[in-house]
Amino acid sequence: MKLVTQHNDQEIVNYLTSTLVAHIEADESVLWLVPGGSAMQVATQVLERLQDYDTSKLCITLTDERYGQPGHQDENWSQLERLGFAVNTINAYRVLRGEDVETTAQDFSDKLSELFTTFEYKIGLFGIGADGHTAGIKPNSPAVNSDEYAAQFTGEDFTRVTMTPKAIGMLDEAVIYAHGSDKHQVLRQLMTEAVALQDQPAQILNTVPVATLFSDFSM
Numbered sequence: 645m646k647l648v649t650q651h652n653d654q655e656i657v658n659y660l661t662s663t664l665v666a667h668i669e670a671d672e673s674v675l676w677l678v679p680g681g682s683a684m685q686v687a688t689q690v691l692e693r694l695q696d697y698d699t700s701k702l703c704i705t706l707t708d709e710r711y712g713q714p715g716h717q718d719e720n721w722s723q724l725e726r727l728g729f730a731v732n733t734i735n736a737y738r739v740l741r742g743e744d745v746e747t748t749a750q751d752f753s754d755k756l757s758e759l760f761t762t763f764e765y766k767i768g769l770f771g772i773g774a775d776g777h778t779a780g781i782k783p784n785s786p787a788v789n790s791d792e793y794a795a796q797f798t799g800e801d802f803t804r805v806t807m808t809p810k811a812i813g814m815l816d817e818a819v820i821y822a823h824g825s826d827k828h829q830v831l832r833q834l835m836t837e838a839v840a841l842q843d844q845p846a847q848i849l850n851t852v853p854v855a856t857l858f859s860d861f862s863m
Contacts, residue, residue, distance in 0.1 A: 645820075645855040647835060649862040653686055653821075656858035660686070660769065660819050661693045664702070667765045668694075673701040675763035677807070678729075679708065679779065680720030681771040683821040688727045690769075699734050703759060707768055708780030708806035709739035711748060711796065716740075718802065739805055749796035749805045756793035756811055766815045768852075772822040776830045776844035780806030788842050809841060809848040818852040822859045831861045 648655055667674045678687045694702070710718045721738050737759075739752050760766060770778050781787045782804070787795040793811040797804060812818070822831055833839050834846055834857075841847050849855050 645835060645850055645857055647861070647863065648856060648858045649860065650858050651860055653689065656686055656819065656821055657689045657693070659856065659858070660690045663767065663817070663819070664690065664694065665697055667767075668697055668699065668702060671701070672764040673703070673762065675703050675705070675759050675766045677705055677707045677766075677768035677815075678724065679706070679769055679771050680710070680723060681773075682823065683769055683771040684720070684724050684727055684729070686821055687769055688724065688729045691729055691731075703735040703737070703763060704731055705737040705755070705759070706739050707770060708804060709752075710780075711745050711803040711805050712740065714738065714740040714742055745796050745803060745805065749792075749794050752805055752807075753792040753794035756807060760793070760811070760814055765817075767817040767819065768812065768815050770818055770820045770846075770849060772820060772827060772830065772834070772846045774824070774826040774830060776833075776839070776846050778820075778846040778849060779812065780804035781809065781845040781848075783843055783845060788845055809845065812848045813851045815852050817854040818849050818856075820849060820855065820857040820859075822857065822861070824860070827859075828861045831857070831859060832863070835863060
């Protein structure tokens, strides 16, 4: 994993935009997975910059979602929309579809399996929590060891539907955004130690062929 120390978001926005554009202009089909949390601002800025490009071969979906009815206040998709993340003219898959949580997770798993087979370049934007989680994969949660592409579980804060380490390990590239001194210890471990996946799910990002961490952290 490569570390890029930054103190604002421009480097990650520039990098992710140029990477997506390069694959789009190479006429490749591109799957872009977008997270909730603080990285939503980054995703929104990148999408704005893609408006001048042909996005007919781009597909966007989420890395994880907070379960409930579509449009509920904490839904990641709704929060992205409120930030201006407009996908009206882009092929997109919204995780919440008004189904029960088991069906929602299975549908998301099946959709990821289909998308991973269909699209040539698969890239994910991820955040990392101070507890070592990434996407919605909390430490010691059922999602860590799932054999599916997506899993669901009820955590301390939300009922979550999330892609799994199995799915993350099949990506071509991971771009990671993590700012805040409360995350520096887990980032140091991520860069230097092989912590068990059960304890620190973000370790799965080290298995992605191209992984770049953009952070205010420095070694």
